[in-house]
Amino acid sequence: MTAHRRRSRSSGHRFAVLVAVLLLACACAAAGVAWDPFTAAAGQDAAAPATPAATPTTGPPAPPGPGGQTQAPPSPTAPAPSATPARPAPGPLPFDLPAPAALRAGDAGRKLVFAHYFTPYPLSLDNASAEADYYTRHYLDPRGENGKHQRYGGLLRDRPLPVPPRGGDWEYANLQQEVRTARDAGLDGFTLDLLSLSGKNRERADLLMRAAHAVDPAFRVMLMPDMTSLDTDDPAVLADALAALGANPAAHRLDDGRLVVSPFKAEQKTADWWRRVLDLLESRHGVRTAFVPLFLDLGANADAFAPLSHGFSEWGSRSYAGQEGAADDVRRAHAKGKIWMQPVSVQDARPNQGVYDEAGNTATLRSTWTHAIEDGADWVQLTTWNDYSEGSQFAPSQHNGHAYLDLTSYYLTRFKTGGWPPIVRDTLYLTGRTQFAAAAPTGGQSMLMSLRGGSAAARDTVEVLSFLTGPATVRTAVGPTARQHAAPAGVHAELLPLRPGTSSAEVTRDGRSTARVELPYAVDHRVPVQDLQYYAATSGRPR
Numbered sequence: 001m002t003a004h005r006r007r008s009r010s011s012g013h014r015f016a017v018l019v020a021v022l023l024l025a026c027a028c029a030a031a032g033v034a035w036d037p038f039t040a041a042a043g044q045d046a047a048a049p050a051t052p053a054a055t056p057t058t059g060p061p062a063p064p065g066p067g068g069q070t071q072a073p074p075s076p077t078a079p080a081p082s083a084t085p086a087r088p089a090p091g092p093l094p095f096d097l098p099a100p101a102a103l104r105a106g107d108a109g110r111k112l113v114f115a116h117y118f119t120p121y122p123l124s125l126d127n128a129s130a131e132a133d134y135y136t137r138h139y140l141d142p143r144g145e146n147g148k149h150q151r152y153g154g155l156l157r158d159r160p161l162p163v164p165p166r167g168g169d170w171e172y173a174n175l176q177q178e179v180r181t182a183r184d185a186g187l188d189g190f191t192l193d194l195l196s197l198s199g200k201n202r203e204r205a206d207l208l209m210r211a212a213h214a215v216d217p218a219f220r221v222m223l224m225p226d227m228t229s230l231d232t233d234d235p236a237v238l239a240d241a242l243a244a245l246g247a248n249p250a251a252h253r254l255d256d257g258r259l260v261v262s263p264f265k266a267e268q269k270t271a272d273w274w275r276r277v278l279d280l281l282e283s284r285h286g287v288r289t290a291f292v293p294l295f296l297d298l299g300a301n302a303d304a305f306a307p308l309s310h311g312f313s314e315w316g317s318r319s320y321a322g323q324e325g326a327a328d329d330v331r332r333a334h335a336k337g338k339i340w341m342q343p344v345s346v347q348d349a350r351p352n353q354g355v356y357d358e359a360g361n362t363a364t365l366r367s368t369w370t371h372a373i374e375d376g377a378d379w380v381q382l383t384t385w386n387d388y389s390e391g392s393q394f395a396p397s398q399h400n401g402h403a404y405l406d407l408t409s410y411y412l413t414r415f416k417t418g419g420w421p422p423i424v425r426d427t428l429y430l431t432g433r434t435q436f437a438a439a440a441p442t443g444g445q446s447m448l449m450s451l452r453g454g455s456a457a458a459r460d461t462v463e464v465l466s467f468l469t470g471p472a473t474v475r476t477a478v479g480p481t482a483r484q485h486a487a488p489a490g491v492h493a494e495l496l497p498l499r500p501g502t503s504s505a506e507v508t509r510d511g512r513s514t515a516r517v518e519l520p521y522a523v524d525h526r527v528p529v530q531d532l533q534y535y536a537a538t539s540g541r542p543r
Contacts, residue, residue, distance in 0.1 A: 092402065092540035094427035094467035097409050098417070103186050104218060108416040111378065114222055114341075115182060115385035115394060117190040117208065119201040122386075123160045123174040130162035130398075139388075142443060142529060152351040153445040153529030156388045161396040171204070175211035179219055181396060182385070185405050186412045189220030189252060191262060191381055195229045197241045205245065212250040220252035222260050224294070227268035235273060239280035243287050254310075258290040262313065262341070266293030271304045278308060292341060294381075298329055306336045313381060316343030318392065320363040321456035326371040334376070342377035344368040344411075346404050349391035349449060349532045356391070356449045356532045358456040361431040361463030362493070365404065369411035380415065382408065391533045399521070401543065403429055403536035410467075423467050423490065426507045426515040428474070428539040432462035432498060435527045443528035460498035462519075464505045467491055472509040479503070479523065500524055507539075515539040 102108065125134040135156070138144030142154040149155040166173050182190065192208060195201040212219045223245055225238060232238055245251060246259040253259050259281070266274065274291065281287040290310035295301050298314045305312075312333045317323060326342065333340040345368055347359035357364070372380050386395045396402045407429060413421045437458035441448070451458060462478050466487045474494065475484045479501030485494050487507075496503075504518040517539035537543065 091425060092538070093406055093409060094423045094425055094540070095410060095413070095421040096424060097186060097421075098413065100183055100186065100216070100218070103413070103416050104188065107418070111380075111416045112188045112220075113186065113380045113382070113412050113415065114189050114191045114220070115187055115382040116193060116224070116387070117178075117221075117385045118193050118387040119195060119204040119208070121160065121388050122171065122204065123163045123178060124165075124170065127165045127170045129165060133162075135159040142445070149352065151445065152354065152447040153441060153443065153531075155352060157349065157351065157391060157529075157531045157533050158388055158393065158397045158399045160386065160388075161398055161401065172207055172211055175204075175208050176215050178386075178395070179208075179212050179215040181405075183216050183219050185409045186416070187382075189222060190385060191222045191224045193264065194223065194225045194241075194245075197230065197232065197237070206248075209245065209248040209250045213248065217249065219250065221248070221250045222252040222262055224262050224264050226264045228265050235276040236280055236284075239277050239284065242277075243281055243285035246281075246287055254290050258288045258310075260290045260292055260310075262292040262294055264294050264315075265296050266305065267295055267297065267301045271301075271308060274305070275308050292339070294341070298332065302332060302336065306338065309338055311339035311341060311378065312336075313341035313379075314343060315383060316345060316368070317454070318345045318348035318357040318359065318364060318383075319452075319455040320360045320367045321358070322454055323364075323367050323371055326368075327375040330375045330377055339378040340376075341379040341381050342368070342372040342375070343383045344372055344380050344408070345383050345392060346394060347391055347534055348452075350389065351447075351449060351530065352389060354447050354449050355452050356455075357452050358437075358458050359534060360456055360459065361461060361495070361534055362404075362407065362429065362465055362536075363463075365407060366411075366493075369408070369415070373411065373415050377415075380412075399533070400536040401538065402541050403431075403538040406538055406540060407465075423469050426469055426472065426509075426539075427467045428505050428507060428515050428517040429465040429467075429536060430462065430503060430505055430517045430519045430538075431465070431534045431536045432478075432503055432519055432523070433460070433534055434521045434523055434531060436460050436498060436523075436525065437532065439525060439527050439530070441527050441530045445529055448530055449532055462496045462498055462503050464494045464496065465491070466494070466505075466507065468507065470509065472507045472514070474505055474507055476505045477503065498523060505539075518543075 130136060139156040140154055140159060142150045144154060163174060192205055194205060209221050212221050223242055242261060251259060278289050278291060281289055291308055292311040292313060293305050293309055294313040294315060296315055298312060302312060314329060330340045346365045349356035382394045384390065384392045386393050394404050394408060396405060437460055464474060464476055466474055468487055468489050470489045472487055473484050474487045476496060478496050479499030481499050500523050502520055502522050506516040507514045517537050519535060519537045520543065521535050
């Protein structure tokens, strides 16, 4: 079983906390029904570019170097942080996130942020408690699904943040919860990966669109037929399926009514083939479209697809060392009069494909967001919301909590509003692996992940990413090693060598602790399975 993706060679706070607590509660075990989420797939074998992205001159830092790195001064439109702020109200974020309505109004509403939704991995597969559900028994356990994933140590290394079993239509209720989570983080919608035109994945796609409209009629779902997985060569078949899904009021349309269609790996079919799909949508179903193809190779396909396209996108690199071509992609799209949807990612580790990218703690997340902001992207796609087989999830997960999504809310606010939001409460984000990059697993795993060509070199680091209202001392413990460093106001990344044991960090100012975070997963030299995802924790949402 392999994941479906390949990559390009180029480039209400209190309520939220209550939900996070409730997500950790689980009831009695229940039996699950096995099913295979992947209908067809292609391996990911292309290399990412090798040159690191340049350090930005404004806003938060690009990837950190060997030591700490400090955010450059805010842009003139951003309020400067106060050195002696009033004590702020409690909240999970270092800033006050604007309400969804504010992020959708005026100029902010023209800058759209979507997250790529992968239907095989909803919050629950069987409505059982987390201790014995399908994720635990079959996807995280190397012996799961009759041992089919044993050679690479199990299909997944992380899972959705557990939810308790529900009564009634639990699948629909869980999808509604995912929409709320995304909406409350500031996202405009999902890009919906259409893996198949029938079966469980198609049923879940329909259900997600219903859930989105029920939760928030302004939440958009962009249709993304997956051309590495769909099993039809008939333009009429795809046109009929897109028309049916597009009839849902949640389907993303432009202000002029055109349905947005954004196929994954559009170049799997020719531009002429896609023109027939779009013509059939209009002639047979009366559906006008705005075509935004996502390529794995933009340079080789932009000219052929330009006449029928409203915009372009690409899947992008998952390492901070592969972002130097991002500005060129935006310029190429804009030169042809097209909008650009920028990929933003956090990391990528695929046990079942034997490959991973070095994300550099949060360096890839910060670098890809910085490019989206500074290079003038029109839309953003988070790649991905929930593809746990790629280890690329932004959605709240068991090992990362809300950390990566909370960070995205900060950059998203800058992207949409044009100004960095003022930091009003000290907040720490702590990231690190549970094992050293070169650790050899002891559990009999025969297939190991290796670095993808073009990735940054593997590193063994813990990162303390601080958002501070004023200068402070940050005390750290990585295993047995205790240190401290002076951190400035604003955003600052400090790298520490990985050590066996657990990690923690604490902000102190004027003899008082203002924020503390612990990453409770112990690091060890001996590990049963290889796990090269970065785990994350935030002081804003205590575990």
